[in-house]
Amino acid sequence: MSEALLEINHLKKYFPIKSGLLNRTVGQVKAVDDISITLQPGETFGLVGESGSGKSTVGRTVLRLTEKTAGEVKYKGIDLYSLSAQELRKLRPKMQLIFQDPYSSLNPRVRVGDAIGEALLDHGLVPGGEVRERVEEVLASCGLSSYHIDRFPHEFSGGQRQRIGIARALVLNPDLIIADEPVSALDVSIQAQIINLFRKLQETRGLTYLFISHDLSVVEHLCSRIGVMYLGSMMETASRDELFRNPLHPYTKALLSAVPVPIPKLKRERIVLKGDIPSPANPPSGCKFHTRCPYATDICKEEVPEFRDAGGNHYVACHLV
Numbered sequence: 208m209s210e211a212l213l214e215i216n217h218l219k220k221y222f223p224i225k226s227g228l229l230n231r232t233v234g235q236v237k238a239v240d241d242i243s244i245t246l247q248p249g250e251t252f253g254l255v256g257e258s259g260s261g262k263s264t265v266g267r268t269v270l271r272l273t274e275k276t277a278g279e280v281k282y283k284g285i286d287l288y289s290l291s292a293q294e295l296r297k298l299r300p301k302m303q304l305i306f307q308d309p310y311s312s313l314n315p316r317v318r319v320g321d322a323i324g325e326a327l328l329d330h331g332l333v334p335g336g337e338v339r340e341r342v343e344e345v346l347a348s349c350g351l352s353s354y355h356i357d358r359f360p361h362e363f364s365g366g367q368r369q370r371i372g373i374a375r376a377l378v379l380n381p382d383l384i385i386a387d388e389p390v391s392a393l394d395v396s397i398q399a400q401i402i403n404l405f406r407k408l409q410e411t412r413g414l415t416y417l418f419i420s421h422d423l424s425v426v427e428h429l430c431s432r433i434g435v436m437y438l439g440s441m442m443e444t445a446s447r448d449e450l451f452r453n454p455l456h457p458y459t460k461a462l463l464s465a466v467p468v469p470i471p472k473l474k475r476e477r478i479v480l481k482g483d484i485p486s487p488a489n490p491p492s493g494c495k496f497h498t499r500c501p502y503a504t505d506i507c508k509e510e511v512p513e514f515r516d517a518g519g520n521h522y523v524a525c526h527l528v
């Protein structure tokens with residue numbers, strides 16, 4: 208097997224809870240609690256979970272946009288957390304983040320061509336005279352036209368803005384893209400177009416994606432492997448086909464039961480979870496899912512289930528399996 212492009216080993220990110228006049232730390236929000244993922248070059252890994260499961264914090268901690276509490280992140284074997292600010296800056300173009308709402312990261316007074324080109328100039332990747340040509344090229348590969356270069360962000364639709372967000376990441380010629388809910392704010396028909404664009408760009412550029420979404424039906428169309436997160440912990444990982452054919456964790460089964468299927472007779476019985484996701488500042492003991500799990504027994508309240516291989520590279524954290 209070739210060298211992994213990205214290795215995330217036992218990553219933890221805890222945020223301190225401060226209180227009182229002295230602003231003392233009185234607790235911790237365990238947003239990411241011992242997550243491990245390996246991505247091979249050209250692979251797409253889908254990270255799925257409800258809002259509050261910590262999946263976005265994984266993305267930000269991997270890119271060192273927020274610092275880890277513990278664990279290791281390696282890009283092509285390089286420990287990202289051992290790099291100085293200057294060394295990390297040199298690597299930044301290779302690892303890009305795409306947001307749910309690209310509009311919020313675009314200055315409304317800056318023309319789209321300048322917004323895309325400024326990163327190129329910032330990193331000194333091409334001479335000033337070649338920036339426009341590079342921006343036109345990348346806009347075309349994202350399904351936009353050269354005349355869009357001189358327009359302002361408000362002149363674009365939601366789908367076009369996401370294309371601009373993708374173009375802004377791609378212009379730096381990255382290997383790794385972390386896409387955080389990139390289609391959640393879009394209509395279903397536009398979602399399909401953007402997912403097809405992600406797929407096409409992967410084929411033409413050999414990109415590796417960590418694709419973060421709350422929606423299993425979105426990752427189904429793009430990802431070769433999927434990980435399901437709950438309250439900062441990984442509950443299950445498997446290949447896309449295996450996870451959809453044979454989900455083992457009760458939480459995954461509940462998420463899958465909400466995924467629409469094209470053939471009615473394949474429809475799964477809908478499992479509605481009781482209650483809301485608990486606070487990561489005070490997660491349940493034992494299995495974190497036990498307060499909402501229909502199969503919970505006494506052991507689930509006391510013992511944390513091991514994350515183990517159920518066969519065929521299908522990992523699950525559940526006492527039942």
Ligand code: SF4
Pocket residue numbers: 456457458494495496497498500501502503504507512524525526527
């Ligand atoms: Fe449910 Fe227990 Fe399995 Fe957790 S360990 S998912 S509570 S059966």
